Amino acid sequence: MSPNGLKDVQALIRMNDLYEKLLDKIDIGVHVINEQGKTIIYNQKMMEIESMASEDVIDKDLLDVFMFADNQNSTLVEALKTGKTKKHKKQTYFNNKGKEITTINDTFPIVKDGEITEAIEIVKDVTQLEQVIKENMLRKQNTKFTFDKIIGQSGLIQTVIEESKRATRTSSSVLIVGETGTGKELFAQSIHNGSSRSSAPFISQNCAAIPDNLMESLLFGTKKGAFTGAIDRPGLFEQADGGTLLLDEINSLNPSLQAKLLRVIQDKTIRKVGDTQDKKVDVRIIATINEDPIDAVANKRLRKDLYYRLSVVTLFIPPLRERKEDLWFLTQSFIEKYNALFQMSVKGISEGVNHLLNQHDWPGNVRELEHTIEGAMNMIMDKETITVENLPVRFRKRYQKNDELVPQNDFADIAGINHSSKTLCDKVAEVEKFYIKQILTENSNNISQAAKILGISRQSLQYRLKKYNL
Ligand SMILES: Nc1ncnc2c1ncn2[C@@H]1O[C@H](COP(=O)(O)OP(=O)(O)OP(=O)(O)O)[C@@H](O)[C@H]1O
Ligand SMILES: [Mg+2]
Numbered sequence: 001m002s003p004n005g006l007k008d009v010q011a012l013i014r015m016n017d018l019y020e021k022l023l024d025k026i027d028i029g030v031h032v033i034n035e036q037g038k039t040i041i042y043n044q045k046m047m048e049i050e051s052m053a054s055e056d057v058i059d060k061d062l063l064d065v066f067m068f069a070d071n072q073n074s075t076l077v078e079a080l081k082t083g084k085t086k087k088h089k090k091q092t093y094f095n096n097k098g099k100e101i102t103t104i105n106d107t108f109p110i111v112k113d114g115e116i117t118e119a120i121e122i123v124k125d126v127t128q129l130e131q132v133i134k135e136n137m138l139r140k141q142n143t144k145f146t147f148d149k150i151i152g153q154s155g156l157i158q159t160v161i162e163e164s165k166r167a168t169r170t171s172s173s174v175l176i177v178g179e180t181g182t183g184k185e186l187f188a189q190s191i192h193n194g195s196s197r198s199s200a201p202f203i204s205q206n207c208a209a210i211p212d213n214l215m216e217s218l219l220f221g222t223k224k225g226a227f228t229g230a231i232d233r234p235g236l237f238e239q240a241d242g243g244t245l246l247l248d249e250i251n252s253l254n255p256s257l258q259a260k261l262l263r264v265i266q267d268k269t270i271r272k273v274g275d276t277q278d279k280k281v282d283v284r285i286i287a288t289i290n291e292d293p294i295d296a297v298a299n300k301r302l303r304k305d306l307y308y309r310l311s312v313v314t315l316f317i318p319p320l321r322e323r324k325e326d327l328w329f330l331t332q333s334f335i336e337k338y339n340a341l342f343q344m345s346v347k348g349i350s351e352g353v354n355h356l357l358n359q360h361d362w363p364g365n366v367r368e369l370e371h372t373i374e375g376a377m378n379m380i381m382d383k384e385t386i387t388v389e390n391l392p393v394r395f396r397k398r399y400q401k402n403d404e405l406v407p408q409n410d411f412a413d414i415a416g417i418n419h420s421s422k423t424l425c426d427k428v429a430e431v432e433k434f435y436i437k438q439i440l441t442e443n444s445n446n447i448s449q450a451a452k453i454l455g456i457s458r459q460s461l462q463y464r465l466k467k468y469n470l
Contacts, residue, residue: 003428006250014119014276018453021131023041023043023044024043024044024045025044026043026045026047026109027045028122028123028124029043029045029046029049029050029103029121029122029123029124030042030045030046030047030120030121030122030123031043031046031076031120031122031123032119032121032375033062033076033077033080033118033119034117034118034119035080035106035117035118036114036116037061037062037063037077037080038059038060038061039057039058039059039060039062039065040058040059040118040206040295041120041132042054042057042058043121043414045170046123048125049101049103049123049125049127050066050099050101051095051099051101051206051349052093052095052141054064054095062074062076062077062366063077065095065096066092066093066095066096067094067095067096067098068091068093068094068415069092069093072091072092072093072301073107074091074093075089075091075107075121075333076107076116076119076121077119077245079108079109079119079121080109080119081090081110081438082109083111084108084109085104085106085108085109085114086105087107087108088104088105088231089105089106089180090103090104090105090126090223090231091103091104091105091106092130092167092237092388099285100127101124101125101127101419102127102130103123103124103126103127104123104125104126104231105120105121105122105123105124106121106122106123107119107120107121108120108121113406115178126426128214128383129214129217129218130210132210132214132218133218136203136218136236137206137424139286141204142191143189143204143235144193145163145185145186145189145190146187146189146194147164147190147194148192149166149186149190149332150183150186150187151326151329151333152323152329152330153325154318154324154325154326155317155321156322157316157317157326160187160315160316160317160318162189163313163315164187164190164280164315165194167191167313167315168191168194169195169197170313171195171197171282171286172284172312172313173189173265173284173285173287173309173311173312173313174191174284174286174287174310174312174313174314174315175250175284175287175288175289175293175307175310175313175314175315175317176188176287176288177289177290177291177292177293177314177315177316177317178288178290178315178316178317178318178319178403179290179319179363179365179452180290180364180365180367180446180449181320181364181365181366181367181368181449182318182320182365182450183365183366184248184288184290184317184319185248185288186365187202187248187315187317188202188204188244188246188286188288189202189246190350191286192243192244192246192284192286194245195284197242197244197284198208200241200242200243200244201239201240201241201242201243201244202240202244202246203236203240203244203246204245204246204247204248205218205219205236205245205246205247205248206249207247207248207249207250207251207253208248208249208252208458212254212257213221215253215257216225216257216260216273216457217233217235217236217256218236219236219237219257219261219270220235220237220260220264220268220270220271220272220273221233221234221237221238221272221273222235222272222273222274223234223272223273223274224274225274225275225277226274229292235270237264237270237281238270238281239281240281240283241281241282241283241285242282242283243284243286244283244285244286245283245284245285245286246286246287247261247269247285247286247287247288248287248288248290249289249290250287250289250299250306250310251289251290251291251293251296252289255300255303258291258302258303259303259305259306260356261285261412262303262305262306262307262309263307264281265285265310266292266309268280268282269281275382277435278469285310287310289302290448293307293311295315295357307358311410319362319367320362320365320368320369321361321362321364322416324338324358324385327357327369328354330366330369331348331349331357331369331373332348333335333375334369334370334374335347335348335373337351337388338374338377339377340372342377343392344377344380345384346380346383346384346385346386347383347384347385347386348379348384348385349386349387350385350386350387350388352387352388353376353386353387353388353390353391356388356391356395356396357372358368360395363442363449363452363453364446364449364452364453365469367446367449368443368449371444372391372392372395373386375391375392376390376391376392384404392442394442429468432464433468433470435454436450436454436461436464436468436470437470438469439454442455446459446464447462
């Protein structure tokens with residue numbers, strides 16, 4: 001080879017290297033198959049999207065590696081067969097471990113001398129967004145709560161009901177403040193169903209449940225576009241048009257989205273992700289927060305400007321421990337509810353149970369009471385009255401210190417001196433894990449409730465669950 005020829009080959013190799021590096025650095029999946037349908041290029045992002053190793057895909061027939069549902073063909077194989085370019089096509093399929101993947105693809109055939117030689121696909125992952133939307137669809141039922149179903153005779157709860165009823169006459173934003181299980185969702189639905197918006201949708205979304213990067217698409221929707229790789233999709237605002245959007249745990253919404261939300265409330269327009277135009281929407285916002293909003297503002301979990309806007313109407317739902325006169329009515333209504341569900345005919349609770357329920361301070365509020373009654377009715381056999389033995393162990397343990405029903409102090413076993421050679425750190429971790437497990441079990445794995453009892457944030461509880469593999 002002449003020196004010039006060698007230089008050319010070296011330059012080609014160098015370019016090839018560069019292209020390969022480039023392919024692995026970009027944040028978009030690239031998948032190329034040859035005319036036999038075998039993969040010849042499969043970049044890093046593609047591996048991430050499909051959770052596959054390159055050696056499981058490269059040189060393999062694409063249809064051997066991935067499974068497509070009956071009514072869906074592989075967009076790549078399709079391009080090879082038809083020679084047609086397809087843009088923004090959504091595709092759902094499964095990898096060889098059965099993992100479902102949803103992508104938006106741009107697919108191009110490569111034609112040389114009139115023959116199709118390869119097909120190239122540019123891929124954007126929307127699996128997570130797709131799942132969130134599916135879950136939302138499933139949760140849409142059960143939005144029928146009205147004020148007459150809110151139980152409670154206490155002055156405190158009656159005042160909140162009165163204030164909430166007044167809020168049905170307008171479309172102002174509402175902020176509902178209350179601990180977990182106090183009935184925030186119940187009030188939000190009752191306001192919606194009592195308002196002129198009742199025939200339009202009521203949609204609720206928990207802001208803590210969705211990763212930041214998906215929340216904007218979920219709230220405002222996406223616009224079909226080359227840069228975002230997205231398809232046209234309405235967000236929750238459009239879906240709730242004419243109705244009410246409940247944003248739960250607003251203090252968990254990322255601050256930049258809080259700013260966008262404020263703009264939507266003020267301008268009554270939304271802008272989809274990837275769009276350049278605004279669209280009018282008519283949605284009433286009800287937000288909930290499970291901590292003091294002033295604290296949330298001070299700790300930068302709630303933007304001050306959004307707080308002022310949301311709190312045009314603020315409803316404080318008192319915790320159950322501050323309105324114990326409601327206990328009896330609530331208990332009775334849950335007994336009726338579960339009588340109907342379980343085909344039972346329980347009439348009420350014993351004096352002892354009444355006493356214990358009154359002593360408890362209900363950190364999980366009405367939800368905790370409902371679970372307690374439901375649990376007791378599962379234990380009861382052919383009796384008309386719920387008695388102390390039907391209550392969960394924790395009740396008996398906590399309030400009947402000298403009762404023979406009280407189980408041994410579980411801590412003694414692990415925190416006690418069992419002469420192991422463990423360090424203090426190991427011991428503390430062991431106790432922590434044990435206690436978290438116990439509180440979670442006692443609270444039917446309800447994270448918010450357990451965190452509250454443990455006196456730590458949901459986030460730190462979640463961190464510990466991961467750490468201890470619980
Ligand atoms: N006053 C009430 N009357 C009847 N049922 C109630 C009342 N308050 C709450 N409940 C019941 O308690 C449960 C919890 O209520 P809800 O989901 O509205 O609480 P929440 O404040 O939204 O809790 P979280 O902060 O955990 O989301 C529901 O099953 C609800 O029906
Ligand atoms: Mg709720």
